[in-house]
Amino acid sequence: MPELPEVEIVCQGLTPAITGKTIISLKQNRPDLRVPFPDDFAKKVQGSKITAVKRRAKYIQIILDNQWIMIIHLGMSGVVKIIKPCDIYEKKKHDHLSIDLDDGTIIALNDPRRFGMVLLIKENEINKHKNFKHIGPEPFSNEFNDKYLYDQLKNKTGSIKNSLLDQSIIAGLGNIYVCEVLYQTSISPLRKSNKITKKECENLVPAIIDTLKKAIQAGGSTLKDYKHTDGKLGYFQHQFCVYGKEKEKCPDCTCNEYIIRVNQSGRSSFYCAKKQK
DNA sequence: CTCCTGTCCTGCCGGC
DNA sequence: TGCCGGCAGGACAGGA
Numbered sequence: 001m002p003e004l005p006e007v008e009i010v011c012q013g014l015t016p017a018i019t020g021k022t023i024i025s026l027k028q029n030r031p032d033l034r035v036p037f038p039d040d041f042a043k044k045v046q047g048s049k050i051t052a053v054k055r056r057a058k059y060i061q062i063i064l065d066n067q068w069i070m071i072i073h074l075g076m077s078g079v080v081k082i083i084k085p086c087d088i089y090e091k092k093k094h095d096h097l098s099i100d101l102d103d104g105t106i107i108a109l110n111d112p113r114r115f116g117m118v119l120l121i122k123e124n125e126i127n128k129h130k131n132f133k134h135i136g137p138e139p140f141s142n143e144f145n146d147k148y149l150y151d152q153l154k155n156k157t158g159s160i161k162n163s164l165l166d167q168s169i170i171a172g173l174g175n176i177y178v179c180e181v182l183y184q185t186s187i188s189p190l191r192k193s194n195k196i197t198k199k200e201c202e203n204l205v206p207a208i209i210d211t212l213k214k215a216i217q218a219g220g221s222t223l224k225d226y227k228h229t230d231g232k233l234g235y236f237q238h239q240f241c242v243y244g245k246e247k248e249k250c251p252d253c254t255c256n257e258y259i260i261r262v263n264q265s266g267r268s269s270f271y272c273a274k275k276q277k
Numbered sequence: 278c279t280c281c282t283g284t285c286c287t288g289c290c291g292g293c
Numbered sequence: 294t295g296c297c298g299g300c301a302g303g304a305c306a307g308g309a
Contacts, residue, residue: 033286034285034304058303058304075285075303076286076302076303077286077288077302094287112286112288113285113286113287114287115285115287117304131304155279157280162281175302175303265282266281266282266283267302268300268301268302281308281309282306282307282308283305283307283308285303285304285305286301286302287301288301290299291298291299292296292297293295
């Protein structure tokens with residue numbers, strides 16, 4: 001469930017807590033999440049200094065000073081916990097990884113469903129790595145504009161819903177924010193991508209940027225699992241218009257219709273069939 | 278090539 | 294009350 005805004009919030013929490021600090025030790029409590037932990041994981045990171053924390057799509061990138069980048073993907077249920085030097089770390093169920101820093105800070109990764117992944121990639125190989133080479137532009141970059149989006153969509157026969165979820169077209173959107181953006185732009189999730197007009201692309205681009213920015217300002221969305229690094233909750237879920245609102249009234253128009261839920265490629269789409277065409 | 282389905286996983290919730 | 298089935302879904306692999 002962590003999408004771009006939630007991952008951004010985690011990175012914003014991590015940056016002041018870990019940047020410039022040295023990794024003393026790393027403990028893993030099981031061999032894998034969705035994929036195995038890196039070979040010789042602890043040996044490769046121990047003694048290195050954290051120089052920066054970045055986000056790319058839904059991935060957290062922890063840049064080390066020894067050429068390695070530690071990648072964390074939170075999957076569906078991953079939570080990064082920061083334990084301050086003055087606090088005592090009590091290991092909880094599903095804490096699969098913990099990292100001790102030189103100032104006494106501890107970073108722990110908790111992931112009940114184990115849909116997350118942790119990777120180590122050499123700094124100069126990240127753009128060639130299979131998890132990153134296909135990822136499209138960041139929504140807040142200049143590269144992402146209405147002409148780009150229209151060009152990406154014009155030859156696609158699949159639904160606009162699936163195209164916006166496609167990380168190679170745009171990085172960072174997930175099921176929740178795609179539903180909300182399509183509602184804002186009055187576009188049905190069932191529309192074929194190649195039927196989306198230039199004018200609609202001109203609406204989609206700012207709607208995507210605006211929705212993501214507002215979500216970041218609200219501290220992201222908290223559903224079942226997601227929390228901030230300090231355990232606090234986000235508030236953007238209170239601004240959802242359609243996601244999870246099946247059988248509720250459409251909030252934005254006087255159509256008196258109900259939000260309906262349909263299944264697209266195994267994912268739920270929520271929309272107002274009267275407003276969104 | 279493009280699109281779509283299956284797979285991984287645990288916790289929660291509704292129905293009986 | 295307890296059990297069980299269904300659902301949640303990000304990203305990749307592989308099939309159509």
